[in-house]
Amino acid sequence: MLTIGFKVKSGFAVAIVVAGPARAPRAVARHMVAMSDPKEPWTRQPYHSRMFKTETDEGEIARRVKIVKRCAKKSVEDLVADVRRSAEGLALQRAALVVGSVVDPATIGSPHMRAHANEGRLFRTALEDALLSHGIACDVIVEKTLAKRAAADLGRSAAHIDKVMAGFGETLGKPWRAEEKAAATAAWIALGGKPRATSPLRT
Numbered sequence: 107m108l109t110i111g112f113k114v115k116s117g118f119a120v121a122i123v124v125a126g127p128a129r130a131p132r133a134v135a136r137h138m139v140a141m142s143d144p145k146e147p148w149t150r151q152p153y154h155s156r157m158f159k160t161e162t163d164e165g166e167i168a169r170r171v172k173i174v175k176r177c178a179k180k181s182v183e184d185l186v187a188d189v190r191r192s193a194e195g196l197a198l199q200r201a202a203l204v205v206g207s208v209v210d211p212a213t214i215g216s217p218h219m220r221a222h223a224n225e226g227r228l229f230r231t232a233l234e235d236a237l238l239s240h241g242i243a244c245d246v247i248v249e250k251t252l253a254k255r256a257a258a259d260l261g262r263s264a265a266h267i268d269k270v271m272a273g274f275g276e277t278l279g280k281p282w283r284a285e286e287k288a289a290a291t292a293a294w295i296a297l298g299g300k301p302r303a304t305s306p307l308r309t
Contacts (some may be wrong), residue, residue: 107122107125107126107127107191107196107197107199107200108124108125108126108134108189108196108197108198109123109124109200109201109202109293109294109296109297110122110123110124110185110189110198110200110201110202110242110293110296111124111200111201111202111203111204111288111289111290111291111292111293111294111295111296112201112202112203112204112233112289112292113204113249113285113286113289113292114203114204114205114206114226114230114289115160115229115285116124116150116151116222116225116226116228117140117141117142117150117151117229117230118138118139118140118141118150119138119139119141119149119203119233119289120136120137120138120139120285120286120288120289120292121136121137121138121139121185121230121289122136122137122278122286122289122292122293123135123136123137123189123293124274124290124294125196126136126297127297128163128198128260128294128297128298129137130293131174131293132295133273133274133277133278133290135189135192136278136286137185137188137280138186138209139178139180139181139182140177140181140232141174141178141229141232141233142173142174142177143177146170146173148161148170149173149174149177149258150166150168151221151225152170152171152173152225152228153159153220153221153222153224153225153228154221154225157166158216158218159165159183159222159255160217160218160220161221161297167171168214170299170302173221174228174229175232175235176234178233178236178238179232179235179236181236182233182236182237182239182240183236183240184248186198186240186242187236187294188200194279197233198242199241199242199243200242200243200245200296200297200299201243201244201245201293201296202245202247202292202293202295202296203217203227203230203233203234203244203245203247203254203292204245204246204247204248204249204288204289204292205226205230205246205247205248205293206226206248206249207223207226208227208230208248210223211223211224211227215257225235229286230246234246245292245295245296246257246296247255247292249288249309252288252291253260253267253291255265255295256291256294256295258297259295260294260298267291267294270294271287271290271291274286274287274290275287
């Protein structure tokens, strides 16, 4: 089996493809998944108008959101096609997304922080919807819980997980930053086949 782990950022996601079994995972590939249009710079932060300012034009926000969803759909389509083309008979059925938060933006008082929360939710759900359209089940993991979740689901010590991540980094080469490690850890968790419903709020 193959799985893909994603570290979701504003406007893009880092993706790491991992092959099983979970007891002996191996890193297969690294991808960058675009979810914004470089010709439309504000689609990277669609709820902002300029630094520390929020966009108040609902029509403009709706236009940007539409572009984000279109970009996510196309990027995931290309990613899934590439992974399945080189899968050597392995099934691609699961993914896991590492995100900063699943807090309801409506509960945030600060307009600036609420804009960030709206963007986090948008990019997370656009990516999830695109993956689901290809029959790929998704798990959403809040980043601050990732280490605890990995230890619990994989039954491995933090030291062992770090060692496996270092090996993945040697296989895939640089850059091998926190984003890649988070995505790779999520992919390994997905290999374990223990999805948990997080019921994240959606757009």
